[in-house]
Amino acid sequence: MKITPGGVVAAEWTKFSSLRSTWITTGISVLLLIAFGVIASASFSGDSLSAVDLALSGSILAALTVGVLGALLGASEYTTGMIRATLAAVPRRLPVLWSKSLVAGLAALVVMTAGAFGAFALGSAVLNDGVAALGLGDDGVLRTLFGAGLYLGLVAVLGVALGMLVRSSAGAIAILAGVLLILPGLVALLPDSISDPVGPYLPSNAGNAVMTLTQADGSLAPWTGLAVFAGYVVVALAAAAYRLKKTDA
Amino acid sequence: MIQVRELTKRYGAKTVVDHLSFTAKPGQVTGFLGPNGAGKSTTMRMIVGLDAPNSGDVLVNGKPYASSKAPLHEIGVLLEAKAVHPGRTAVSHLLALARTHGIPRSRVDEVLALAGLTAVAHKRVGAFSLGMGQRLGIAAALLGDPAVVMLDEPVNGLDPEGVLWVRNLLAGLAAEGRTVMLSSHLMSEVSLVADHLVIVGRGKLLADTTVADFVTAEGVRVVTAAPDALRTAIAAAGVTVTSTGAEELFVTGRSAREIGLAAATRGIPLFELTPQNASLEEAFMDLTRHAVEYEASR
Ligand SMILES: Nc1ncnc2c1ncn2[C@@H]1O[C@H](COP(=O)(O)OP(=O)(O)OP(=O)(O)O)[C@@H](O)[C@H]1O
Ligand SMILES: [Mg+2]
Numbered sequence: 001m002k003i004t005p006g007g008v009v010a011a012e013w014t015k016f017s018s019l020r021s022t023w024i025t026t027g028i029s030v031l032l033l034i035a036f037g038v039i040a041s042a043s044f045s046g047d048s049l050s051a052v053d054l055a056l057s058g059s060i061l062a063a064l065t066v067g068v069l070g071a072l073l074g075a076s077e078y079t080t081g082m083i084r085a086t087l088a089a090v091p092r093r094l095p096v097l098w099s100k101s102l103v104a105g106l107a108a109l110v111v112m113t114a115g116a117f118g119a120f121a122l123g124s125a126v127l128n129d130g131v132a133a134l135g136l137g138d139d140g141v142l143r144t145l146f147g148a149g150l151y152l153g154l155v156a157v158l159g160v161a162l163g164m165l166v167r168s169s170a171g172a173i174a175i176l177a178g179v180l181l182i183l184p185g186l187v188a189l190l191p192d193s194i195s196d197p198v199g200p201y202l203p204s205n206a207g208n209a210v211m212t213l214t215q216a217d218g219s220l221a222p223w224t225g226l227a228v229f230a231g232y233v234v235v236a237l238a239a240a241a242y243r244l245k246k247t248d249a
Numbered sequence: 250m251i252q253v254r255e256l257t258k259r260y261g262a263k264t265v266v267d268h269l270s271f272t273a274k275p276g277q278v279t280g281f282l283g284p285n286g287a288g289k290s291t292t293m294r295m296i297v298g299l300d301a302p303n304s305g306d307v308l309v310n311g312k313p314y315a316s317s318k319a320p321l322h323e324i325g326v327l328l329e330a331k332a333v334h335p336g337r338t339a340v341s342h343l344l345a346l347a348r349t350h351g352i353p354r355s356r357v358d359e360v361l362a363l364a365g366l367t368a369v370a371h372k373r374v375g376a377f378s379l380g381m382g383q384r385l386g387i388a389a390a391l392l393g394d395p396a397v398v399m400l401d402e403p404v405n406g407l408d409p410e411g412v413l414w415v416r417n418l419l420a421g422l423a424a425e426g427r428t429v430m431l432s433s434h435l436m437s438e439v440s441l442v443a444d445h446l447v448i449v450g451r452g453k454l455l456a457d458t459t460v461a462d463f464v465t466a467e468g469v470r471v472v473t474a475a476p477d478a479l480r481t482a483i484a485a486a487g488v489t490v491t492s493t494g495a496e497e498l499f500v501t502g503r504s505a506r507e508i509g510l511a512a513a514t515r516g517i518p519l520f521e522l523t524p525q526n527a528s529l530e531e532a533f534m535d536l537t538r539h540a541v542e543y544e545a546s547r
Contacts, residue, residue, distance in 0.1 A: 001350050001393065002319040011348035018341035019334065081332040085389060088297045088326050089349045091315040248300040 005099075008090055012099040016073060016107065025069040026107070029152075030115040032065060033058040037119030038126055045130025050213045052134055052144045055123035056116060059148050059211055063180055063204070066112065066152045067159040070104045071172035074163020074240075087249050097164055097244055101157045101237065108156035113149025116211075120145055140213045143222060147210035150226060154207070154233050155180070161236035165243055180204045200225075203232045250275055250428050251296060251324075251397060255305035258291055258452075265291050267452040268305065273430045273445070275396070278423045280443030280460070281432040284537050288452040289432040290329050293401050297326055310396055321350050321393025327386040327400040335375025339366055339385050342374060347392055356392065364388035365414070379406030387415070397428040404438060416442045436533040450537045468501035469508055472521035479519075482511045496520070 016022055036058025044054055077083040090096050120141075127133055134141055162172040184202050187195050199205055200220045209215065209225025220228060251273040258266040266288040273279035283289050294300040296307050298314045307314070309324050317323045333342050343357045361370050364384040369377070374385065383406050390398055398419070404412045419442050423429045433439045439446070440460050448456040456463065473479050476498050480490050488502035500508060505524045512519050 001322055001352060003349055004351060007349045007351050011345045014341060014345040014348055015334075015337070018338065018345070019336050021336060076334055080334045082334050084294075084299055084328050084332040085346060087299055088328075089321050089346050091298045091317070091320050248294075 003090060003092075003095075005095060008095045009099040009102060011089075012096070012103045016100075016103050021072060022069065025065055025072070026111055029062045029065040029069065029108075030111060030118075033062040033112065033115045034119045034122060036061065037123045041123030041131075042126040042128055045128045047132070048214070049131070050134060051124060051127055051131055052120055052141050052213045054127075054131065055120040056144065056148050056211055058119065059116075059152070060181070060204070060208075062112065062115070063152055063155045063207070064177060066108050067155045067162075067176040067180065068173055069108065070156040070159020070161075071163040071176055072159075072169055073100060073104055074160040074165075075167060075169040075172050077164070078167035079169055083249050093244050094241055097160075097237070097241055100164070101160045104160050105153045105157040109149050109153030112152035113146060116145045116148040134213075140222075144211055144213050147222060147226060151207045151211055151229065154226075154230055158203075158233045158236055161233065161240040165236065165240040201228060203229055206232075250308075250310055251279075251399070251430060252308040252311075253292065253296065253305075254307070256292065256295060256302050256307060257304045258288070258295060258300060259303050265452050266295070266302070269449065269452065269454055270305075271447045271454065271457050273397075273428050273447075275428045276423055276426050277429070277444045278419055278442050279428070279430040279445040279447060280439035281430055281447050281449070282434065282436060282439055282533065283432075283449040283455075284434055286451075287434075287449045287537075289434075289449065290401055291452075292449075293326070293328065293399060293432065296399065297324060299328075319350055319393065321346070321352070322395055323393075324397040324399060325390035325393055325395035326398075327383075327390045327403055329401040329405075331379075331382045331386070333374045333382065333385065336373060338371050338373055339377075339388075340370045342385065343389060343392060346389055350393060352392060356394075360388040360391050363391065363418075380408060380411055383407055384411070387418070395427070397430070398422055399430045401432050402434075403431055404433075412438075436530050448533070448536060455536050468499050468525050469503065469505045470521065470523045470525055471498045471500060471508060471519060472496050473498065473512065474518045474520070478515065478517050479508075479512055482515050482517065483508055499525075 037055040040054045040057040041051065077086060086096055087093055124133060136142055159176055162175050166172050166175065180203060184205055187199050187202060196218060200218055206220055206225040206228035209220045210222040253269055253271050256266055256269045257264065269292060281289055291300060295302050296309065314320060314323065339361065340357060343360065347357050361367050364387055366384055366388060369381065377385065383403065387400065387403060390400060403415050407415065419429050419431060443460055446456065446458050446460055446463055471479065473496060476492065476496060479498065483500065483503050491499045493499050505522050509519065509522055
């Protein structure tokens with residue numbers, strides 16, 4: 001009997017999968033992704049958006065719910081007092097953060113990748129006549145769909161990091177929504193001389209680059225965008241790790 | 250074994266634990282006593298590394314806790330706060346803790362049974378009563394078959410049956426050679442189970458003693474059919490016997506056990522044999538009087 005990295009991951013999976021809220025939040029995320037994709041695919045006509053972009057139009061909202069999933073997982077350790085039992089069992093502490101991130105990130109990656117493919121399949125089936133149909137073999141379609149899964153997986157990790165960092169569900173969710181949804185809108189209001197160079201590097205804009213086929217002007221290249229977003233996640237994780245290691249539980 | 254050495258913890262300007270040193274030894278139940286706010290819970294959190302001391306250190310079984318390869322096997326803890334996600338079932342909660350160490354599922358069922366929680370194992374913890382939550386906490390503490398068991402106010406919220414269960418459990422664990430430490434602010438509760446007492450007030454050590462030494466029993470009240478025969482039976486130097494009623498005696502200098510044995514060998518019937526150690530709680534109050542943090546105004 002001893003602590004192993006695999007054991008800590010298994011423990012975090014048990015915590016993750018034994019909460020009803022996990023299944024509800026995950027279900028809502030997939031549902032939003034697919035429902036928005038189907039509705040947008042059926043109703044939009046024009047050539048400014050491709051079939052795969054329409055299929056993924058729910059990804060912005062799905063990012064929020066997936067982030068909430070991670071934030072709740074991280075913050076509930078503190079709001080329930082469970083963190084004391086958790087850290088008494090794993091006194092080196094950091095393995096808890098890594099394992100929690102891994103479990104939430106992988107679960108979101110798998111489920112949301114499947115969701116993205118589902119949205120694309122269903123969206124294509126009901127696609128408006130005014131939009132050109134696309135197949136999985138067409139340029140960039142697979143990248144876009146897998147990119148959505150990767151981005152949403154990373155958003156779940158960002159949620160975990162924020163939850164462990166601020167130790168409050170409401171606080172973590174507010175920061176998450178602020179960063180992902182409100183910040184891009186605020187920056188867009190600034191003069192072009194500021195918003196043009198800064199905008200593409202904002203977390204959600206950078207992340208969007210990897211899950212859109214029709215790139216907006218000035219957007220980062222797809223994998224560059226994902227790498228920039230991953231950079232933000234790493235920074236949030238580092239801050240969470242620092243607080244976890246240095247402060248009283 | 251828990252060795253606390255010169256442990257000091259400050260929150261802001263307030264020193265909550267002040268150069269505290271004591272040792273809880275294997276095979277003994279150590280009672281950790283002090284009034285509200287004395288720093289008991291804070292000390293216990295520092296023992297398992299949840300709070301970092303400002304100075305001093307703690308060794309659990311001879312080494313710092315965080316360096317252990319199997320922490321749950323070193324020490325099992327119940328901390329005051331109900332440290333469980335209310336949305337999880339009792340089984341899932343214990344299983345999550347067990348998995349960190351590769352503890353098998355069968356052990357989870359074992360501790361659930363031990364704590365009398367088998368019937369509610371698949372209920373969500375949020376629906377548990379205070380006492381059931383406490384039992385779950387004790388089950389979690391025993392999960393890793395630990396050499397040290399440390400419980401913060403374990404009988405809080407337990408019914409009389411539960412209190413008795415905890416008492417027997419702790420005595421049993423100590424008899425197996427484990428180190429047992431429990432905190433309380435009630436002397437009466439601790440004296441029934443503890444061998445060793447560590448008393449703190451305002452974070453400072455007030456006494457590190459045994460129950461036997463601390464308990465200055467005033468005497469034994471005896472009700473018997475033959476008070477005169479009993480007087481003769483137990484008479485010795487240093488023993489005083491006063492008559493307090495027709496069939497009642499008050500004895501000092503002899504333990505209840507000695508009186509009972511003496512009466513039995515001579516066939517003297519006893520109706521009552523009661524150690525009068527009300528002074529226990531009083532002695533504790535005396536000791537901590539000047540170190541009470543939160544006192545009712547009068
Ligand atoms: N995280 C914290 N921040 C600031 N002060 C704290 C913190 N934790 C405890 N304290 C203070 O430290 C003191 C000791 O608290 P502690 O909980 O250790 O006492 P205790 O002996 O367990 O009391 P009780 O018998 O009421 O459980 C109290 O005055 C408390 O207010
Ligand atoms: Mg306390």
